[in-house]
Amino acid sequence: MGFVLSFLLGFFVLRGISGKDAFRPVDLFFSWGLGVGLASQLTFFSILFGGRNKIDVLFLSVFVIFFLIWLYFFKKKTVFQVKLFTPSLASFLIVLLPLVMTQFFIFMNLPYGDWDGWSLWNYRANSLYRSAGDWLPVYHNAIQGKHPWLLPHYIVWGWSFLGKEAVWIPAATAFLMSFSTVGLLVYTLASAKGKFPALLAAIYLISIPYFNWHAAGQYASIFVAFFLLGSLIVIQEYYKKPALKYAVLSGFFLAFLANSKDEGVLLTVLFLVVLFSSFKKQVPIHRGAFLLSFMSLMIMFLLTEFFMRSSMGLPFVNGTYLFVDYTLIADTSRWKTLVLFIWNNILTQDLTGGFFFLLFWAFFKVKVDTTPGSYYQTQRTFLKVFIPFILIYIILYIIGTTDLSWRLSVTAHRLFFIFYPTFVYLIFGILYKDEEPGFALRPDSTDHSLNQSS
Amino acid sequence: MKIKSPETLISIVVIALIIRNFVIQEIYIPQMTLSWPAKVRLFPPGYKVEPLRKYLGGVRIAGYYSDLYDDKYWFNPLTMQYFQSAQNALSPVLLDAVHCFDHDVVIFDCNSPGCFRDPSTKHGYRTVYVLNERIAISYRK
Numbered sequence: 001m002g003f004v005l006s007f008l009l010g011f012f013v014l015r016g017i018s019g020k021d022a023f024r025p026v027d028l029f030f031s032w033g034l035g036v037g038l039a040s041q042l043t044f045f046s047i048l049f050g051g052r053n054k055i056d057v058l059f060l061s062v063f064v065i066f067f068l069i070w071l072y073f074f075k076k077k078t079v080f081q082v083k084l085f086t087p088s089l090a091s092f093l094i095v096l097l098p099l100v101m102t103q104f105f106i107f108m109n110l111p112y113g114d115w116d117g118w119s120l121w122n123y124r125a126n127s128l129y130r131s132a133g134d135w136l137p138v139y140h141n142a143i144q145g146k147h148p149w150l151l152p153h154y155i156v157w158g159w160s161f162l163g164k165e166a167v168w169i170p171a172a173t174a175f176l177m178s179f180s181t182v183g184l185l186v187y188t189l190a191s192a193k194g195k196f197p198a199l200l201a202a203i204y205l206i207s208i209p210y211f212n213w214h215a216a217g218q219y220a221s222i223f224v225a226f227f228l229l230g231s232l233i234v235i236q237e238y239y240k241k242p243a244l245k246y247a248v249l250s251g252f253f254l255a256f257l258a259n260s261k262d263e264g265v266l267l268t269v270l271f272l273v274v275l276f277s278s279f280k281k282q283v284p285i286h287r288g289a290f291l292l293s294f295m296s297l298m299i300m301f302l303l304t305e306f307f308m309r310s311s312m313g314l315p316f317v318n319g320t321y322l323f324v325d326y327t328l329i330a331d332t333s334r335w336k337t338l339v340l341f342i343w344n345n346i347l348t349q350d351l352t353g354g355f356f357f358l359l360f361w362a363f364f365k366v367k368v369d370t371t372p373g374s375y376y377q378t379q380r381t382f383l384k385v386f387i388p389f390i391l392i393y394i395i396l397y398i399i400g401t402t403d404l405s406w407r408l409s410v411t412a413h414r415l416f417f418i419f420y421p422t423f424v425y426l427i428f429g430i431l432y433k434d435e436e437p438g439f440a441l442r443p444d445s446t447d448h449s450l451n452q453s454s
Numbered sequence: 455m456k457i458k459s460p461e462t463l464i465s466i467v468v469i470a471l472i473i474r475n476f477v478i479q480e481i482y483i484p485q486m487t488l489s490w491p492a493k494v495r496l497f498p499p500g501y502k503v504e505p506l507r508k509y510l511g512g513v514r515i516a517g518y519y520s521d522l523y524d525d526k527y528w529f530n531p532l533t534m535q536y537f538q539s540a541q542n543a544l545s546p547v548l549l550d551a552v553h554c555f556d557h558d559v560v561i562f563d564c565n566s567p568g569c570f571r572d573p574s575t576k577h578g579y580r581t582v583y584v585l586n587e588r589i590a591i592s593y594r595k
Contacts, residue, residue, distance in 0.1 A: 197461075
């Protein structure tokens with residue numbers, strides 16, 4: 001029930017901001033991501049203002065409001081672009097079979113998730129769900145409170161509508177996020193490159209061992225992976241056609257990216273730096289909508305965090321982030337450890353599935369294409385975010401006072417995991433030609449008329 | 455065989471990688487699922503655990519944060535079963551016990567606030583063994 005309602009919430013909001021654009025298959029996955037993020041935020045605010053038991057009341061009122069907005073903005077019947085179901089549903093589901101089977105096996109073996117899945121993410125959701133009137137200190141805790149709360153809130157959302165804690169809710173959430181990440185990849189690629197490359201990209205992503213297993217581990221990493229890919233796609237779509245829908249979605253997805261995991265906070269900041277570096281050029285119209293959607297979520301979230309922490313006399317920035325020693329940057333042994341680890345355990349590791357080989361191939365093969373929204377431009381936008389991100393994390397690894405080998409062994413794979421879907425998207429976008437030249441750049445209005453004729 | 459276009463070459467390489475990756479998954483997955491499925495149980499609320507008390511003195515479960523990682527087997531006192539990894543042994547115990555106040559036994563995170571802040575007074579549990587500054591085991595008298 002919680003899953004369906006959050007999806008409907010996302011769907012109605014998306015229809016509300018889509019104007020007269022036809023509903024495309026990829027919008028299913030945008031709706032899912034939007035719904036997850038909004039449901040998580042609603043859970044947070046319903047706990048903050050009314051206690052957990054008020055969640056249904058708050059949801060129903062918000063649901064009605066968005067439904068009315070949808071009716072207002074979308075007076076005509078929704079048009080579904082059936083012709084753009086390039087990969088048929090059957091072929092898509094066949095490709096997904098390995099994902100379903102592997103995740104089912106992992107769920108049976110580790111029903112509570114992998115290590116941090118049960119000891120951190122689900123544990124926080126459980127603390128919150130059972131906390132009743134004592135929920136406030138859960139957010140302040142040094143261990144639990146320092147990470148973003150999107151995933152635990154969404155699990156609480158699922159439990160609230162179910163009426164009890166159920167082990168399958170976090171597991172199903174992990175699966176649906178994996179499914180949506182693959183769906184986003186397939187249907188976006190298919191609209192530009194055709195059915196075969198899109199399905200090949202999907203099955204390749206699923207075949208990467210670490211991606212498949214970690215996605216099922218009930219960590220928040222799959223949320224970061226989804227919202228990172230989603231943010232990049234909506235920004236790319238916005239560059240192709242600066243529509244209100246994509247401006248608002250960009251704002252929402254970047255805000256959700258920041259609320260999903262610590263790495264997401266840095267990625268969002270870097271995306272904003274890139275977008276704001278030439279704001280009028282990068283965001284030519286609907287700037288207010290973009291800012292409003294992003295800031296409305298972020299300001300509320302940050303102010304509330306600030307209010308809660310200051311009211312309890314706790315530092316706004318958690319102290320554990322400050323355990324650094326800047327003199328370590330001159331320690332060559334740490335640099336050697338870092339380089340050797342990345343070479344042995346990331347670049348040449350079986351579990352990364354030959355991923356970096358394809359990545360280097362694609363990036364050497366990329367051709368300059370100044371068309372707005374081209375894969376070349378999208379790659380450039382992404383590299384402006386990715387390179388500083390990796391450099392910052394390398395510095396943090398070096399100057400952090402915790403044991404470097406241990407820290408790398410438990411976090412480095414996760415760090416690269418969040419980029420797998422995005423890089424697979426870019427690799428296949430660069431290596432394969434458009435199925436029909438210019439097809440991907442066809443304005444939605446043309447698609448709309450094409451669809452209406454069907 | 456003549457490769458007609460760069461896309462064909464790319465597809466061949468990607469398909470080869472996909473096959474290789476699934477073979478790797480086939481190798482790794484059985485190692486991950488040694489205890490699947492019979493040894494992993496979910497505990498319904500109200501599950502009563504008499505056998506645990508006699509194991510509290512031994513607290514093999516203390517290995518969560520100690521140096522017992524080298525042990526070949528891990529014992530889950532709730533299920534009376536052995537597992538080949540600490541994770542498999544502990545995740546059902548820790549999660550289920552912590553989450554269900556109806557249980558006889560609670561293993562809790564001492565740093566957790568709110569409902570777990572003081573289980574000994576708030577929920578009628580008595581701490582019998584503090585493993586370290588973070589983890590403790592309690593049971594209801």
